[in-house]
Amino acid sequence: MTQAAKDGHARPSPETLAALKADLAGRVVLVEDPARVRKRSRDFFWYSPILDAELNGLSADILAEAASEAEVVAVAGACARHGVPLTLRGGGTGNYGQAVPLHGGVVLDVSGLDTVEWQRGEVVRTGPGIRMNKLDEALRPSGFEQRMHPSTKRTASIGGFVAGGSGGIGSVRYGQLRERGNIRAARVVTLEPEPRVLELTGDAVNGVAHAYGTTGIITALEMPLAPVRPWIDVVAVFDDVLAAAACGLAVGQDAAIGKKLITPIAWPLPQWFTPLKNVCPEGQAILIAMISEETLPAFRARIAAGGGRITLERPLDDAPGSVPLYEYTWNHTTLQVLKTDRSWTYLQSLHPADRLMESVAEMAALFPDEIVIHLELIEFAGQLTYAGLPLLKFTTPERLNAIIAAHEARGVWIANPHVYTLEDGTRHKRAEVDQLGFKRAVDPRGLMNPGKMRTFTPA
Numbered sequence: 001m002t003q004a005a006k007d008g009h010a011r012p013s014p015e016t017l018a019a020l021k022a023d024l025a026g027r028v029v030l031v032e033d034p035a036r037v038r039k040r041s042r043d044f045f046w047y048s049p050i051l052d053a054e055l056n057g058l059s060a061d062i063l064a065e066a067a068s069e070a071e072v073v074a075v076a077g078a079c080a081r082h083g084v085p086l087t088l089r090g091g092g093t094g095n096y097g098q099a100v101p102l103h104g105g106v107v108l109d110v111s112g113l114d115t116v117e118w119q120r121g122e123v124v125r126t127g128p129g130i131r132m133n134k135l136d137e138a139l140r141p142s143g144f145e146q147r148m149h150p151s152t153k154r155t156a157s158i159g160g161f162v163a164g165g166s167g168g169i170g171s172v173r174y175g176q177l178r179e180r181g182n183i184r185a186a187r188v189v190t191l192e193p194e195p196r197v198l199e200l201t202g203d204a205v206n207g208v209a210h211a212y213g214t215t216g217i218i219t220a221l222e223m224p225l226a227p228v229r230p231w232i233d234v235v236a237v238f239d240d241v242l243a244a245a246a247c248g249l250a251v252g253q254d255a256a257i258g259k260k261l262i263t264p265i266a267w268p269l270p271q272w273f274t275p276l277k278n279v280c281p282e283g284q285a286i287l288i289a290m291i292s293e294e295t296l297p298a299f300r301a302r303i304a305a306g307g308g309r310i311t312l313e314r315p316l317d318d319a320p321g322s323v324p325l326y327e328y329t330w331n332h333t334t335l336q337v338l339k340t341d342r343s344w345t346y347l348q349s350l351h352p353a354d355r356l357m358e359s360v361a362e363m364a365a366l367f368p369d370e371i372v373i374h375l376e377l378i379e380f381a382g383q384l385t386y387a388g389l390p391l392l393k394f395t396t397p398e399r400l401n402a403i404i405a406a407h408e409a410r411g412v413w414i415a416n417p418h419v420y421t422l423e424d425g426t427r428h429k430r431a432e433v434d435q436l437g438f439k440r441a442v443d444p445r446g447l448m449n450p451g452k453m454r455t456f457t458p459a
Contacts, residue, residue: 009450011104012084017061020106023078024064028071031063040089040107045097047334048345049394050418055097060087060107067112069189069197069219075108076195076217079447086191087449088213090129090160093152095331097420098164098212102451110159113219119144122225123184128159128218133318144225147174147182151332154318159218162186166210166415167387169261169290169326170226171378172252178209184224188216190442198442207438212422214453215439230293231260233325235276235312236303241266241285241373245360245386247306248287252377252384257299258292262377263329266364269372269391272337273328279311288325290316330389333374337391347371347404349388350413356385363412367392367403388412421454 012020024030031037041059045051066072079086085105092099101107113127116138124144126135133154136145148170150156161168162183167176174182183205190196198216200207208216238244244264252262264287270280280286287308291299296313303310318324328336334346351359364373370393375386394400397418404414419425422435439448439456446458 009085009103009446012061012082016082016084020078020082020084021062023082024074027074029065029067031065032061034059037061037063037107040092040109041087041099041101043092043094043097043099044335045095045100045420047095047331047338048418050397050400051097051420055100055420058100058102059104060101061104062106064106064108065112066108066110069113069187072108072110072113072189072217072219073195073197075106076189076191077193079106080191080195080445081193083445083447085447085450086217088163088217090157090163091131091152091155093150093156093160094164095417096164096212096425098449098452100420101449102420105447108217110217110219111157113159114157117220119225123222124225125185125220125222126158127220128162129157132156132158132161139225140228143228145228146170147224147226148177151326151330153326158221158223162209162221163211163213163218167378168330171376172259172262172384173379174226175379175381178206181224183209183221185220185222186218187220188442189219190216191448192442192444196442203434206432206434211435211439212449212452214422214443214449214456215435216442216448229258229260231290231316232293232296233312233314233316234287234289234291234299234310235279235325236287236289236308236310237279237281237284238287238306238308239284241375242357242361242364243307244285244287245373245375246357247303247308248289248375248377249356249384249386250306251289251299251302254298254302256295257302258295259289259299260292261288261290261326261329263288263333264373264375264386265328265333266373269333269337269374272340275323276312276328281311288329290326330376333389334391343393344391345394345400346374346389346391346417347407348415348417349390349407350380350415351386351388352411353380353383353385355411359410359412360386360388362410363388363390363407366406366410370403420452422452423454
């Protein structure tokens with residue numbers, strides 16, 4: 001069955017595209033060079049061998065480069081009037097095919113919406129296209145920084161993080177991105193012949209959070225901030241990953257320690273961290289952490305009590321030309337391995353907080369020859385727990401699905417990174433009710449990133 005038959009959409013005809021281009025002539029920069037359009041029609045879906053087979057080669061027909069909200073409105077209205085699919089593009093650092101158009105049409109690059117509108121104390125309002133490292137640079141003189149960011153901070157856009165991310169560096173303190181208060185407001189353009197511009201606040205922002213750009217075009221965001229702290233990048237080594245995980249949990253539970261990142265990683269993954277070779281001894285698990293400088297004495301005591309040994313302490317530096325330790329964590333861990341060996345892939349899991357270490361030990365023992373443990377300590381629903389991004393050798397889709405089923409049978413939730421639909425990639429295997437209802441109101445024909453929200457039925 002073709003993709004068009006699956007979700008009721010088809011690639012627009014040459015006549016339709018010609019009418020769209022005439023509608024937008026002189027109003028928005030349109031690019032038709034196939035190489036440039038294809039480059040902007042990709043993300044990091046190739047982390048998954050399954051998605052690589054399904055999505056490789058797919059591309060939009062036209063790239064629209066918006067430099068203002070007015071230009072976004074123009075593109076949205078034209079796509080709605082002519083029935084042309086629209087896929088959003090930020091930094092393109094996602095891993096699930098969010099930025100890959102399944103049915104051609106227009107890729108709308110909002111990188112040009114990259115200004116900071118204002119900062120008022122612990123809140124900033126900014127365009128969706130600003131790179132997250134640039135945003136922190138702009139904020140630093142005021143004494144504030146972003147609460148959390150992905151490991152791709154130096155290339156990711158803030159809009160892409162909200163639309164496609166779930167958490168990251170900082171989640172050990174502030175939880176998942178969709179938790180209340182982590183997004184204060186979003187300005188959204190609808191996909192209708194005469195687009196509306198909506199201001200979402202409170203829980204309404206969840207209509208566009210982690211929705212793959214299926215529920216509206218973000219043109220501005222208000223995000224809460226945190227005071228800047230002098231973060232120290234740390235590596236500690238342990239005899240095994242369970243010891244590293246237990247010690248990491250103890251650090252997380254210690255209120256006297258300021259932390260932004262706690263990442264236990266089992267050997268042999270550190271062997272691929274070439275620039276860290278001197279601080280990652282052969283055969284030992286590591287704990288990567290970002291610790292506030294004034295709390296280092298308490299952190300060092302916890303590491304010693306947990307049987308670890310610190311091999312690296314250095315101030316965080318994520319300026320151009322440097323490599324911060326957070327680029328060895330979250331899904332950058334996977335990337336470091338894939339740079340050398342593309343036979344690996346990964347999963348995304350969430351361990352139950354009420355039996356955390358028991359669950360981690362159980363899953364480590366269940367697949368000793370197939371899975372290598374990589375954990376991220378996060379706050380989830382008010383409790384500390386470990387999210388997992390374990391590496392595994394890919395053999396067949398059937399074996400991958402069996403491993404996923406084994407996790408879920410033991411109470412370990414899996415957000416499957418080997419599917420491109422919003423529902424199948426969540427731990428609940430459904431779209432959030434607020435997102436489905438919101439999409440019906442703002443994209444009645446289902447033209448926004450069609451095929452990515454499986455349970456949506458166009459009007």
